Amino acid sequence: MHTIVLATQKGGSGKSTLAIGLALAAKQAGFTVRLIETDPQGTLSNWARRRNNDDVVVEPIYHAADFEPRLKMLATSGLQLAIVDTAAGLSAATTAAIRHSDLCLIPARPSVADIEATVSTLSVARAWKRSYSFVLNQTPIRGQRIDNAANVLAEEAALDLADVLARPLIVMRNDHQDSLASGLAVSEFAPNGKSTEEVRGLWQWVETRLNISATNVLIDQVISAAAGMLHVAAERASDETTILAS
Incomplete structure (x- = not known):
């Protein structure tokens, strides 16, 4: 199982809408997905209640101590992808989520x-040696401010821009908020729209960054399950041999 965490200290950066968009894009790409909510504000839970079906599960985990054991249980159950939406600011739950992530996405508007608010999140990701990338979100369609923001983020991370900035940039459009209000992901609300194209592109970027595909993950799970069955069978055969010998 792979775990993606969206975290940043600044509120209103679009973590929840990105989490939902990525979850549905991954599901449409063939992954089994669980949305995890560590934000007591409950944006994801409220969104799930507005949906007409329960095809995407939102699971609240508000206590840091619960995070690791629950992830292990989800991995054992065969889940392929967990996407975690965190509260603004730094908390024990957010730190635990980042600690156990395969990729920490740090959304930032070009302001x-x-x-400035990404610094603390970046520090936690680096302290736990977790992979991270910035997502420039709610950007204008074009303008110098985007380039300036991207360059500052690269300087802040002390890495080349291509290594730290996810692509594509996510442009500010009403589709994101309208879909959230409707209990939908943007790919469901406007399947042929530019916003959907960008979110799907962002998911493809994440897939490439993590070097995963739904087919390969499923094959790995089948191999792991088969290995487990063989191990149990070998133990039983050994026990039977011992009984016969005695």
């Missing part, structure tokens, strides 16, 4: 306040 000074948002970029």
Whole structure:
């Protein structure tokens, strides 16, 4: 199982809408997905209640101590992907989520306040040696401010821009908020829209970054399950041999 965490100190950066968009894009790509909510504000839970079906499960985990054992249980159950939405600011739950992530996505709007707010999240990801990338979110369609923000993020991470900035950038459009209000992902609300194209592109970028595909993950799970069955069979055969010998 792979775990993706969306975290940043600044509120209103679009973590929840990105989490939902990525979850549905991954599901449509063939992955089994669980959305995990560590934010007591309950944006994901409220969104799930507005849906007309229960095809995407939102699971609240508000206590840091519960995070690791629950992830292990989900992995054992065969889940392929967990996407975690965190609260604004840094908390024990957010730190636990980042600690156990395969990739920490740090959303930031192209503003000074948002970029400054990424520092603490970046520090936690680095302290636990977790992979991370920035997502420039709610950007204008074009403009120098985007380039400036991207360059500052790269300088902040002390890495080349291509190594730390997810692609594509996510443009500010009403589709994201309208879909959230309707209990939908943007790919369901406007399947042929530009916003959907960008979110699907972002998921493809994540797939490439993590070097995963739904087919390969499923094959790995089948191999692991088969190995487990063989191990149990070998233990039983050994026990029977011991009984016969005695």
